Amino acid sequence: MNLAITLLVALAIASVIGTVLVQNQPYTDYLIDYGPFWHEIFAGMGLYQVYSATWFLLIVTFLVVSTSFCVYRQSPGILKDLRRYNLQVKEKSLRSFHSSATGELDQSQDEFLDHARRVLKAQGFKAREKKSEGQTVIAAMKGRWNRLGYLLTHVGIVVICVGALADGQTLLKVNEWLGNIEIETRGIPVSEVPKSAWVPVSNPSFRGMVEIPEGSSADVVFLPMREGYFVQQLPFRIELEEFRIERFSTGAESSYESDLIIHDPNRDEPLRHTISVNHPLIYNGYAIYQASFADGGTKLDIEAIPLGAEALRSLEVPGRVFQEQEIPTPQGDTRTIEFIDFRDENVVPLLNEEGQRENRHLGPAFDFRLMDRTGHGLYYRNYMRPALQEGAMYFLSGVRESPGDEFHYLFLPADADDSLDRFRTYLAMLHNAEVRNAIAREVAADDPSGAAIAQTTAELMRLFAEGGYGAVHAELDRRVPEEQREQVGQLLMRVLHAGLQALYMEVLEDEGVVSIQEEEQRWLEDAVSAINAISLYESPFFFQLTDFEHREASGLQIARAPGQSTVYTGSVMLIIGIFLMFYVSYQRLWIIARRREDGDGTQVTMAGTSNRHKVEFEKRFAHLKRWIIDQKPANGSDDDHRESTNKND
Amino acid sequence: MSVPHEALDFERPSIFRRIRPLDWAYFALVLAVAVIAHWQYGHLMDRYDTGGLILAAGMSAWLGWFWRPWQLFSIIVAALSLFGVWLYGDDLARGSTNFWLNYVGSGQAGVMWMSVMLYMATATYILGLFSKSDFPSRLGAAFAWIGSGAGLMALMVRWREIYLTDPTWGYIPVSNLYEVFILLAVMTTLMYLYYEQRTGQRTMGAFVMLVIAASVTFLLWYMWDRQAHEIEPLVPALNSWWMKIHVPTNFVGYGGFAIAAMLGVAYLLKHRFERTRPDAAITHRLPSKEALDGVMYKAIAIGFAFFTIATVLGAMWAAEAWGGYWTWDPKETWSLILWLTYASWLHMRFTKGWRGPVMAWWAIIGLFVTTFTFLGVNMFLSGLHSYGEL
Structure with a gap:
């Protein structure tokens, strides 16, 4: 196992942890799930935020460094390879190649060279020649782009990781570590959050959430961090005019939409814009997404x-x-x-008179809890209007012991x-x-x-x-x-x-x-x-x-990701590189032609290599030999021919 | 004695010489269909739809040139799909009253035909593996062709059925597990048929069709037990043109990985039987280990290339829908794990030249990772991809 594989596998295993252990939940939930002992250990290892844990970032950094080093070490060789045809080869060394052939022809050297050039050109090789003392060396190569593929894939991965690291929480973590900011863990109004938990506008990358009730506005977002959050200041104020849920005739939601007004001191007039799922607003590098909704205090x-x-x-x-x-x-x-809570539309799957499941609009309903003096009590959901059930009308009230249970209904x-x-x-x-x-x-x-x-x-x-x-x-x-x-x-x-x-x-x-x-x-x-x-x-x-x-509230996700275009660039490099590596085959061929020692004809030695696909290259080399030395058709069916010329994967 | 150059076959004919008149006719047909489609429905299309039309037409024409059987296949599937759409007119109820729709032309009928044909293909391919004659395998290939054609037709007609159910719903049928399982079966079968045709090795089908039959079984269970074929409106998060390219691209990847894993099984069996039972059918009927390894590599290469594209497309879509191109959602994370699995496979092959049983095992394990990424994440882990739930 080499280093690259070890790192890839380590990254894969670390990633699995983060999908098995649900990430970024409130710490109290973890405490209940795992008990104080394991909670301490898990929290200490950063398992609740695997992907921003220091050790995880170290693996990624190590991958970036080792890949960069690999590229650094390999690329001069590759670039040199692409320029150098290596006309210094000796006949003896050619004979030791895995794919090599010799032949004695009656043709004159010029005649043969002419023929060889035509074959090479027709087969897409680029060639250089060197003549000396009655001997000619042809060095040819094809599919140089394949080598570029190597560079593009590896540089692509580095570029993606660098872009992604820039967009991650790295900067926040560094500032926290330096003591510039401190996380806030209490659920208190924004105005009461101490200044130490505020992140200034200058922060180049973040992703956070804010919930704005209809008719209200906000100029901050909350950045979740471990068991608490930071407050990120925005350079503008977002007002929510209205939140809407559009529905299909079945009652299923078709779209969530928010009418926003951006109040920016740098603008003469506020900007009005409606966002919806899949249609965010990108404003001055800040992307504003429709993420969720809630009641805003009906x-x-x-x-x-x-x-x-x-x-x-x-x-x-x-x-x-x-x-x-x-x-x-x-x-x-x-x-x-x-x-x-309150919902003005409630679509509940109920059995109809034929006993089939049917989505039913039950209209507005509100959720509440009724507590006695000791603070104990059940959870209820009451519907405003009576609902038709098996042919008669009933007022419905659901009751359950805790929010996770199923409702039992009072009719x-x-x-x-x-x-x-x-x-x-x-x-x-x-x-x-x-x-x-x-x-x-x-x-x-x-x-x-x-x-x-x-x-x-x-x-x-x-x-x-x-x-x-x-x-x-x-x-x-x-x-x-x-x-x-x-x-x-x-x-x-x-x-x-x-x-x-x-x-x-x-x-x-x-x-x-x-x-x-x-x-x-x-x-x-x-x-x-x-x-x-x-x-x-x-x-x-x-x-x-x-x-x-x-009165509804819209949950907006607001993100600033300056590394995004870097990541996309890296992705494009990676994809192009993959295709070049898979579907362009890099081949080199050498031919040495000299006068036959026993007479007029030409003595030919030929050898070739490919950087991979040994089996296929052998087939292909056999064809080249048939054409160049034997000067006969490569005796294959038409399909075989196409196989070897067209599909050099 | 030099042979005249004209007699040698090294001169690669120019691209235009290699394309036969029938290829041109196919190109003209695809072009004509695209132009007619735009002329008829252009006013309903935005620039993405127009781009999609050009992309689809271009890809179909190119595929037809690259792999000739696609020409006839696509023409028949298009004709059947149009027949189904025409039979429907604008009344969904005809699906149950019209004889032809009920038994051939509707999406549901297409899925049933696909299932039956792919099962028969599996059976005949297995028969072919143990038979001295090539005939059962050829029959298997015929069933596989018909099956994938029926499946593709089913998707096309279902597309129309979704609009007929409610014009405001209209979406491409790759939105839930039921629809993508049809896509998976069709895509994997077609990819296999391509390799079979290019290598001339028909006995591989006995292995590859097994995984396809398994996915058909899941599809049927899902349909009968969960009524998954019923057409429901799209959730807002999926209402995006990204879905049209992200999902099918992904399934080229899954299809390639599935084929590679089954060839891995064939490889291991051959490897074992060569030593223990040199006379067994598996030993002499299966292609050489080198050939199996070659196709396995090709399947993983195409799968990996498309899976990479699909993941990047997914990231771009996520950036638009969820507010981040990478949020470590379980589906995203498992895509990364899957990508790393095959990246390592390819890396070992390229840098160390690894071949043989270890790589075959790796490809088989890869299918388990693929299955978990495809299904397991939706079943066992919660996250933003939860609309694919069982």
């Missing part, structure tokens, strides 16, 4: 509907994404709602005019002891043992309202011996459902609904399932979004 109007006796008395909660709000609960406690049935009014009324009545007792009496009125049944019904309804079927079953388990449970349980369920049904009749009567269709019956089943699920929902409220003022 204003939310929310109605907090208590999920209990107070269901009809809701609270108005003003909210804004990224802010928190305290809410008093009907139980006299307080909860804190933290608004996390609150909507009434005919797509509101929650009926559900709220039903819920409030179910939670009202007086109403429950009245309904229970009504249910039991026709029964001989009326009073006992009424009491049981009211009690079951209370249990169900407060804890769903779970509470009913717990009570059953507590009171009834195991062997009777199933039988008693079935009976109690019938009693409970009769009560819930009677309560529903009451609600419908109040609404003025006279005839009960399948639709109404289904609503009750849905409402009962929803009330059962509320016991697991862990929120005293259902938060209904009533209005919003959408």
